[in-house]
Amino acid sequence: METVETDALTIARPSSPQDAVAAFGDGAGITVFGGGSIVMVELVHNRLVPEQVLMLDRAGLAGVRSEAERTTIGAMTTVAELETAVEPLGTSARGVADREVRAQATLGGNLCAPPGAESPRGDLQGALIALGAEVRSAGAGGERAEPVEEFLQRGSEPRLVLEVSFETPAAGASASVRRPHAHAYTILAVSGARTAGGVRLAACGVAPHAVRLAVAEQAVADGAEPAAAAARALEGVTPADDALASAWYREQTLPVLVARVLNDLR
Amino acid sequence: MRLTVNGVQRELVSPPLTSLLQVLREELGITSPKAGCQQGGCGACTVLIDGQPRRACLTALAAADGAELRTVEGLGSPTNLTPVQAAFDSHYAAQCGFCTSGFLMASTALIEAGGGTDRAEVIEALSGHVCRCTGYVKIVQAVTAAAAGDVEPASVEADMGAQGKDAARLIPGSPA
Amino acid sequence: MKAVGARLPRYDGVAHVTAKTMYVDDVRVPGQLWVKALRSPHDHAKIVSIDTAAAEAMPGVYGIVTCADVAKNVHGHLEALGVPGDEPLLADGEVRYKGQPVAAVAAETEVLATAAVNAIEVRYEPRPAFFDIRLGLDPDIPAIHQWGPVYPHFGPYNHRRVRKGDVDAAFALADTIVEGVYRPQAIEHCPLETQVALVVPEANGRLTIYSCTQAMYFSLGVVAAHLEWPLNKLKFIGGTVGGGFGGKVDTATETICALLAIKTQKPVKWRFTREEEFLASSTRAPWHIEIRDAVSKDGWILGRRTLTLHDSGAYSRFSPYGLTKHAFHHTGAYTIPAVRFDGFVVFTNRVPTTAMRGFGVTSVSLAVETHMNRIADVLGLDPLELRLRNANRIGDTTGNRVVMHDPSTVVVTLAAAERVGYQLGEEFAAMTAERRSGDLLPEHLVGQQAPDDQSLVVHSESSNGGGH
Numbered sequence: 008m009e010t011v012e013t014d015a016l017t018i019a020r021p022s023s024p025q026d027a028v029a030a031f032g033d034g035a036g037i038t039v040f041g042g043g044s045i046v047m048v049e050l051v052h053n054r055l056v057p058e059q060v061l062m063l064d065r066a067g068l069a070g071v072r073s074e075a076e077r078t079t080i081g082a083m084t085t086v087a088e089l090e091t092a093v094e095p096l097g098t099s100a101r102g103v104a105d106r107e108v109r110a111q112a113t114l115g116g117n118l119c120a121p122p123g124a125e126s127p128r129g130d131l132q133g134a135l136i137a138l139g140a141e142v143r144s145a146g147a148g149g150e151r152a153e154p155v156e157e158f159l160q161r162g163s164e165p166r167l168v169l170e171v172s173f174e175t176p177a178a179g180a181s182a183s184v185r186r187p188h189a190h191a192y193t194i195l196a197v198s199g200a201r202t203a204g205g206v207r208l209a210a211c212g213v214a215p216h217a218v219r220l221a222v223a224e225q226a227v228a229d230g231a232e233p234a235a236a237a238a239r240a241l242e243g244v245t246p247a248d249d250a251l252a253s254a255w256y257r258e259q260t261l262p263v264l265v266a267r268v269l270n271d272l273r
Numbered sequence: 274m275r276l277t278v279n280g281v282q283r284e285l286v287s288p289p290l291t292s293l294l295q296v297l298r299e300e301l302g303i304t305s306p307k308a309g310c311q312q313g314g315c316g317a318c319t320v321l322i323d324g325q326p327r328r329a330c331l332t333a334l335a336a337a338d339g340a341e342l343r344t345v346e347g348l349g350s351p352t353n354l355t356p357v358q359a360a361f362d363s364h365y366a367a368q369c370g371f372c373t374s375g376f377l378m379a380s381t382a383l384i385e386a387g388g389g390t391d392r393a394e395v396i397e398a399l400s401g402h403v404c405r406c407t408g409y410v411k412i413v414q415a416v417t418a419a420a421a422g423d424v425e426p427a428s429v430e431a432d433m434g435a436q437g438k439d440a441a442r443l444i445p446g447s448p449a
Numbered sequence: 450m451k452a453v454g455a456r457l458p459r460y461d462g463v464a465h466v467t468a469k470t471m472y473v474d475d476v477r478v479p480g481q482l483w484v485k486a487l488r489s490p491h492d493h494a495k496i497v498s499i500d501t502a503a504a505e506a507m508p509g510v511y512g513i514v515t516c517a518d519v520a521k522n523v524h525g526h527l528e529a530l531g532v533p534g535d536e537p538l539l540a541d542g543e544v545r546y547k548g549q550p551v552a553a554v555a556a557e558t559e560v561l562a563t564a565a566v567n568a569i570e571v572r573y574e575p576r577p578a579f580f581d582i583r584l585g586l587d588p589d590i591p592a593i594h595q596w597g598p599v600y601p602h603f604g605p606y607n608h609r610r611v612r613k614g615d616v617d618a619a620f621a622l623a624d625t626i627v628e629g630v631y632r633p634q635a636i637e638h639c640p641l642e643t644q645v646a647l648v649v650p651e652a653n654g655r656l657t658i659y660s661c662t663q664a665m666y667f668s669l670g671v672v673a674a675h676l677e678w679p680l681n682k683l684k685f686i687g688g689t690v691g692g693g694f695g696g697k698v699d700t701a702t703e704t705i706c707a708l709l710a711i712k713t714q715k716p717v718k719w720r721f722t723r724e725e726e727f728l729a730s731s732t733r734a735p736w737h738i739e740i741r742d743a744v745s746k747d748g749w750i751l752g753r754r755t756l757t758l759h760d761s762g763a764y765s766r767f768s769p770y771g772l773t774k775h776a777f778h779h780t781g782a783y784t785i786p787a788v789r790f791d792g793f794v795v796f797t798n799r800v801p802t803t804a805m806r807g808f809g810v811t812s813v814s815l816a817v818e819t820h821m822n823r824i825a826d827v828l829g830l831d832p833l834e835l836r837l838r839n840a841n842r843i844g845d846t847t848g849n850r851v852v853m854h855d856p857s858t859v860v861v862t863l864a865a866a867e868r869v870g871y872q873l874g875e876e877f878a879a880m881t882a883e884r885r886s887g888d889l890l891p892e893h894l895v896g897q898q899a900p901d902d903q904s905l906v907v908h909s910e911s912s913n914g915g916g917h
Contacts, residue, residue: 011289011335018289018335040333047331048312051292052722053560060290064336105401107326107379108313190314191401304475305468307691309641310723317641345468358466362458370465371641371691377466405640405692 009065020062024169027066033147034165037061041083041116044108061167068115068169079172082115086131089114094179095198099134099211102183104191115168118142118155122215125250126192132159132217134181136209137198140173156209159216176200180271182264184212184252194252195260199268206272208265213246213257220244223265233269240265274338278303279347289335294318296334297344305345305374309403316402319375320344326379345374348381357381360419361412368406376402380416389420461689470689473645473659474720481647482511482555484702484709484719485562487569488729489544489551492578492798493593496542496571501552504568509557512712513565516541519708520677526667526700527770533602535595536764536801538675538704544573545593545763546800548729555709555717578798582737582758585795593763593796600761600769600794607793609769609776611848614787614897616743619752622893623743627824631740631816635760636733638805642691643721644730646702648710656710657684660703663693668700675704676711683707695804699731699766734768734802735760736775738816743787748830748838751893752787755779757813761794762801768794771809778810780848781817782858783839786897788848834877837862844884844899852899856882 008030009020018040021027031037038057040046041064049055069083071092078093087109089100103109103117118135120128135142135155143152144166155171183196195212197220206227208220222243226236246257274285278301287296294311297303297320306329309317318329321343349355354362357380367373376399383389383398395416396409404412418424464470501513516522516539525534540551552569556562577591584590585598592598601607620626647659662668665687673680690697702719709717721730737758743751757775761768772792779790807814825832841847841856859882866873885898 013288016288016290020335040336043333043336044313044328044331047290047292047333050290050333051295051311051330052724053563057290062335104313105316106398107316107319107328107401108331110325111327111331190403302477304471307472307641308474308643308720312723314723315641345466349467351463351467351469354463354466361466362462365459365462367459367462367465369641369690369692370461370470371472373465374468403641405638405694 015056016058016060018060018062020064021066023067027061027063027068028145028150028167028169030061031145031165031167034167037165039063039115039119039167042085042111042113044104044112045116045120063115069113076175077172078175079170080114081170082113082118082168084114085110086112086114086117089131093138093175095137095181095200096131096134096179098181099130099196099198102185102191102193102196103130114171118158118168118171119166120216123249126189127194127212127249127251129216130193130196130211133196133198133209133211134179135171135173136217136219137179137200137207138173138176139200139202139204139207140171142171143169145169156217156219174203176202178272180268182267182271184260184264186251189251192251195246195257195264197261197264197268199265199272201272206269208240208268210240210244210261210264212252213244213261218244220265227269233266233273236269237262237266274334276334276337276339277341279343285334287334289338290333292330293320293322293332293334293337293342294329297329297342303344303346307371307374309371309375314403315372316375316379316399317372319378319402321378321382324382324385326382343378343381345377348377355381356419356422356424357384357416360415360424363425364411364415364418366407366412366415372402372404372406376404376412380419383416384420389416392417395420472642472689472691473647473661474642474718476647476659478647478649478716481716481718482557482709482713483559483562484553484555484706484717485559485566486550486705486719486725486729487552487554487566487571488725489540489547489549489573491544491573491575492547492580493576494544494573495576496540496544496551497574498570498572499552500570503570504554504565507556507561507565507568509561510554510565511557511715512555512709513552513569514705514708514712515539515552518712519675519704521675524671524674525765526671527767530770531602532765532767532769536766543576546798548725548800549763550705550729553705553709553719555713555715580797580799582735582760582795582797585758585793585797593798596796598796600765600796603769609772609790609792611776611779611788611790613848613850614752616752616754616787616789619787619893620743620754622745623751624746625744625827627742627744627820627827629740629816629820629823631736631738631812631819633736633738633812633815635735635799635802636805637727638692638694638696638730638732639726640690640692640694640696643723643726644697644699644701645718645720646706647716647718648703648706649716650710650714651684655682655684656707657686658703658707659686661690661693661697662687662700662703663690663695663697667698668703671700672704672707676707694806695733695808696731699803701730729800731762731766731801731803733805734762734771734812736812736816738812740816740820742785742820742824744824744828746828748824748828748835749891749893750783750785750824750839753780753785753789755788755790755792757790757792759792759794759812760797760799760802762797762799764796764801765794766801766803767808768802771804774809775813777847777849778813779817781814781821782841782856783817783821783836784841784845784853784894784897785839785848786894790848831873831877833862833866833871834874837873837877837880838889840880840882842882842885842889844901845894846897846899858882 011018146166307317309315840858
């Protein structure tokens with residue numbers, strides 16, 4: 008493993024996933040550098056002064072593989088490579104920034120994006136939740152596999168994302184609010200998939216990270232029509248104001264998007 | 274750290290996590306990439322890294338170590354413009370010019386990869402580049418013209434066109 | 450006149466496409482320091498104390514300035530136009546908008562300058578903040594500006610007034626009153642090049658100032674006034690502005706850089722971050738415009754009452770001038786014989802507003818044109834025909850009593866209609882700009898028509914070909 012040391016900074020650059028896991032350890036004091044599209048902004052504006060950096064670009068963590076109906080995506084796979092992924096992941100990947108940033112940004116970074124202060128972050132999270140994806144991560148206590156929505160709820164516990172996997176759904180659908188003033192940012196997006204376990208729904212833009220719309224899902228499972236299920240989408244969800252849109256606006260539009268997705272999934 | 278910039282090998286002394294934007298502008302004096310936002314949001318800093326358009330403000334020196342960089346300084350000269358540069362000039366695709374470097378590099382990459390003749394594709398490829406002056410129409414026209422090889426010679430001469438009373442009046446009945 | 454109609458290259462085009470165009474941030478001067486500003490985190494607050502001692506002692510810090518370093522801290526940028534000064538260069542005793550500069554540091558790197566800014570200790574006592582211009586004249590709202598709630602120097606008035614004809618009579622005669630409220634909002638100029646200046650102290654005591662200003666001589670005067678220096682000690686170097694759109698007349702960075710260059714005797718550069726550009730640089734103003742028109746059922750506008758509230762932000766800057774231009778155009782391209790216009794420049798705790806393309810006029814144009822459509826809608830008339838009927842014609846006078854000699858309203862409206870294939874009634878399609886008479890001169894328009902004086906009419910026999 009390559010290591011660069013200057014006075015105040017150590018950069019570890021592992022050349023295998025095992026080395027990456029070992030270098031990460033329990034993650035304390037480690038700044039993970041994936042694609043860099045999030046971390047570099049913090050570094051350039053001096054909001055982050057790292058002491059130990061773990062650069063993953065050579066750690067062999069990129070790549071998409073499919074076996075039978077199961078797709079596994081390495082954490083360092085770029086968002087650009089996911090533009091042609093199965094729905095709803097493909098649509099959410101195509102909606103991220105522009106092609107230059109997508110070519111640099113990674114799945115792992117997007118999954119771990121800290122909540123944005125001015126706008127929602129982590130567009131891929133909702134699609135992965137809808138797909139019922141599992142994330143395999145390393146850190147304190149060793150490796151762990153868990154549903155994406157549980158991983159996201161762990162908050163600031165340091166984890167090194169290794170890969171994400173999911174079964175190909177019977178159908179996938181997306182709907183989002185995009186407005187000119189928001190440029191490439193997503194104000195609100197709903198992802199849905201018809202999986203072996205039933206219809207799954209998730210939303211980006213109603214919480215600091217993507218959330219599963221469990222109440223609406225249950226309504227669908229109980230036989231509700233799309234409009235009726237969509238009407239319950241706001242239960243358990245508390246949108247907030249940010250620079251792109253108000254909580255009120257998100258409350259108005261969430262049920263509309265959910266209804267669209269449910270109709271598309273039929 | 275080493276970079277090849279516009280064909281010239283350079284040894285860099287900037288710290289490894291310095292952005293390429295800062296390395297190019299401050300250490301190497303290559304000022305074509307601009308600090309429009311330093312957050313990856315505007316595209317004014319785009320350069321080619323191993324032939325691919327990337328935001329210099331989002332790329333750490335260490336991440337680009339060993340790569341080949343191309344900037345506007347490595348395109349054509351005033352008396353020998355590349356087709357993309359000539360097209361931007363002749364189509365008035367630059368007004369204040371501050372966003373132009375990023376657009377030129379992204380357009381160059383697009384055309385070198387065989388694209389640029391389809392307007393929708395051009396718009397998608399350049400969608401991360403913000404221009405506050407031109408309204409984008411002439412930029413897209415310049416790129417599609419360059420991609421189609423429909424470009425005037427290396428430097429643009431004045432075209433004096435129709436003169437005097439033969440010149441079309443813009444407003445019928447105007448006393449002007 | 451060889452250039453008109455010809456296709457000419459931009460003189461700077463080749464430089465733009467070869468990256469030879471030099472912007473302020475591209476200028477390289479040895480030993481240059483970087484500037485960062487301490488900005489108010491509060492919309493409105495008293496400054497209890499400022500302590501720069503810790504910051505001054507930090508490594509790489511060469512100088513810090515506050516209001517105490519400015520010879521003339523408050524200077525009216527439009528004093529020559531009768532707008533007295535009200536805005537401090539650096540905050541003095543209080544802050545009135547989030548982002549207002551309180552102090553500035555020059556240091557070896559941006560990182561060191563930012564660290565020093567963070568080490569300046571300022572104690573604030575927050576005050577209530579005011580943002581709703583509709584409440585601007587409410588006596589229960591405490592004034593945030595030393596002049597009161599609104600700019601008070603429009604002659605003897607606290608508002609810009611236009612009075613012409615008998616508006617009350619017009620409203621009594623009207624078949625219908627049409628009302629509308631128009632609220633164009635703030636717009637951030639967002640040029641790709643952020644505000645930036647580089648100031649170099651010369652050995653002979655002069656300053657060389659590389660500036661992104663849109664108005665070199667204007668900014669030269671502003672810097673000289675704040676420093677109380679003679680003009681000939683300053684050399685401004687301008688050039689290509691990386692987008693201004695009106696926001697780079699504010700002289701936002703030059704003066705503070707000049708102070709730091711004098712203090713440190715080193716070149717200093719201040720380049721706004723994009724965040725600073727959004728937070729602290731000026732914007733186009735929000736406006737609140739209420740129009741009430743007295744109209745006849747066949748589409749004459751007999752009289753207009755207008756109330757405009759302009760959001761100046763925390764200080765006047767150029768707002769009185771913008772409002773005056775707005776007032777001038779409040780009848781649009783149309784002849785309205787009786788008008789009553791009142792416009793107020795209201796102070797709020799937002800970033801001071803400034804010029805942006807069409808300063809003062811785009812807001813009233815939006816309001817007037819939308820209102821014309823509203824009138825057409827209410828009366829069941831064609832919106833273009835409504836405009837053609839009321840359009841300025843030769844000999845008509847505006848609300849300010851300016852006589853129209855060659856108004857283009859009719860000609861341009863007809864040309865536009867023809868271009869888009871818009872069908873107009875025969876009578877309307879045949880209209881011209883000629884002096885009103887007959888059906889186009891109803892009783893209520895007789896009084897506003899200027900006397901038919903040949904000496905005032907532009908010569909209609911033009912020579913053919915050749916320029917002027």
